[in-house]
Amino acid sequence: MNLSRMLAARAAEGRPVTVGVIGAGKFGSMFLAMAARRPGIHVAAIADLSPSRARENLERIGWEKDRATARDLDDALARGITFVTEDAAVVNDERIEVVVESTGNPAAGIRHALAAIEARQHVVMVNVEADVLAGPALAARAAKAGVVISMAYGDQPALVCEMVDTIRAMGLPVIAAGKGTKYLPRFHESTPDTVWGFYGLSPEDAAKGGMNPQMFNSFLDGTKSAIEMAAIANATGLEPPEDGLMFPACGVQDLPHLLRPVADGGILPRKGMTEVISSVERDGRPVMGDLRWGVYATFEGETDYIRRCFSEYGVRTDDTGRYAALWRPYHLIGLELGVSVASVALRREPTGCSDAWRGDVASTAKRDLKAGEVLDGEGGAMVWGKCIPASRALREDTLPIGLAHGVKLLRDVPKGAALRQSDVALDVDNEAVRLRREMAEGARGVLAAE
Structure with a gap:
């Protein structure tokens, strides 16, 4: 509960947390929009394959024109401004405390993470693709180097990790955890050429919005959901499904009914699973109380007294009162990323980390x-x-x-x-x-x- 105070203290001391950002796309830009407003965080360098595009994004998100005019990293650190470059190696300077990797490319993400770890820098991995490909191996190397590697707060895996950790810290067993999305079985066959029809957009409107069809198709065809659930499994110990996610249609009111074991009337093969719920029924009808943009966890009240407390305080439970649910309806993506930056730099604590390959x-x-x-x-x-x-x-x-x-x-x-x-x-x-x-x-x- 003290991250904002700790950042304020660093700002008052004149030594803000120094950050290097690799990749100034959508997620990176959302973080940069907030970093400019958060005393105690100084984005000293931004590395992007297209510096001109990065500058356009900075202008679009409201950065002052002179904020990203540093001649080099020395100039940026001396004047409290930002150096924009295409050279990712620039961020691996000992004066930069935290590297934010937000390229979305798994091979590049692994390369950048390894370079940061070698430079003894903390790493915030927006790049879930890289985390799932080799996250536990990266975490082991980071620990050996004495630095922290973390999932990105604001992205759904980190928010689920926080929810799971909170529930477990209370002493309650987590039965299932995951997120919501819009899913139909035919989405698995979607391609970048067909994706906009499923979103109700024309290719022309999508192009005007600068929307990447392959990226959006990953969200639609189930791949991104699979990546995020694997990441959650690797960080929390919850088990992934044996043969793929079920994507049951489910509103928040039904979470404790569906996301409980089959033996108790739910759909889970056992307790302690990851799963994604759909915001639409299989016939395309919208689900009442959908969680399309949010995250959830179901948990168990193991005694009569705990279950009575659930009832007394209006906790959403199943018909037996034994299984309950918490959820968060939205996630704010890169707008929340400063939480991870502050946590790894000031507490040396990740906001989710893959500790084993599950x-x-x-x-x-x-x-x-x-x-x-x-x-x-x-x-x-x-x-x-x-x-x-x-x-x-x-x-x-x-x-x-x-x-x-x-x-x-x-x-x-x-x-x-x-x-x-x-x-x-x-x-x-x-x-x-x-x-x-x-x-x-x-x-x-x-x-x-x-």
Whole structure:
């Protein structure tokens, strides 16, 4: 409860938390809009592949014109302004305390995180794709280096982690946790060419808004949901589903009824799961009390007294009073990211961190794929991501969605099948591939010991 006071104290001392941001897209820009208003945080450097685009975004979000005019990092630190560059290595300066990685590219995210850890800097990973691909391995390296790597507050995984941790700290068992989205089974086949129809937009209107069809398609086709649930599993110990998310249609009033074990009348195979709920019924009708933009957790009152307390204070429960739910209707994305920056710098505490490999996202064919084709990755026209246990991913050698971009197929894969790593020509010298395989080998060793 003291982060704002701690930031104010740093501001009063004239030594704000120094931050380097890599990637000034939507999420990064939302954080930058707030950082400019938060005494105690100084964004000293912004690295983006297109500095001109980054400057346009800064103007659009209301930055003063002279705020991003530093000649170099020395000038930025001396004058309390910002240096904008295309060179991501600039942020790995010992005078920058926190690196915010918000590129959305898993290979780039791993590369940037490793560089920051080597430079003894804390890392806030907006890049959930990189976190799911090799987050536990990155966390182990960060711990060894004495720095913190954290999920991004404002993004749904970190908010779910906070909710789960709070409930557990009370002493209540968490039964399920996750988020809401708009889902229909046919969305799995959506491509960047068809995505805008599902959103009720024309391609022209989407282009005017600067909306990236492949990114939005990842949200629609279920891949982003799978990535976020795998991240939550890796950070909380909740279990991912064995064969993909169910996406049940569910409003907040039904959370404790549906998100409880099958044995007690719900849909969960067991207690302690991750799941995503849909804001529409399977016939397309809107769900009453939907949680499309929010997060939730269900939990259990294990004694008559605790269940009576639920009733006395109006807690939403199932018909038995045993299972209850909390939820948050919205998340504010990058507008909330300053919480992570302050937490890692001032408390040395992450707002969610992948501490073990429990969940993964398997690349699944959207159509019949032919040998020789080159995969177009997350949100593309060829594969979507299915959330599965890491043990299954290891056993079946599935191709993680984070490695499914720009790689050539070596054999045909039928529609609906999970791709295996042996189905594609992976670059064994690629840093992301190497780290992922290092993590997998470590997991095999643990399983062998058991």
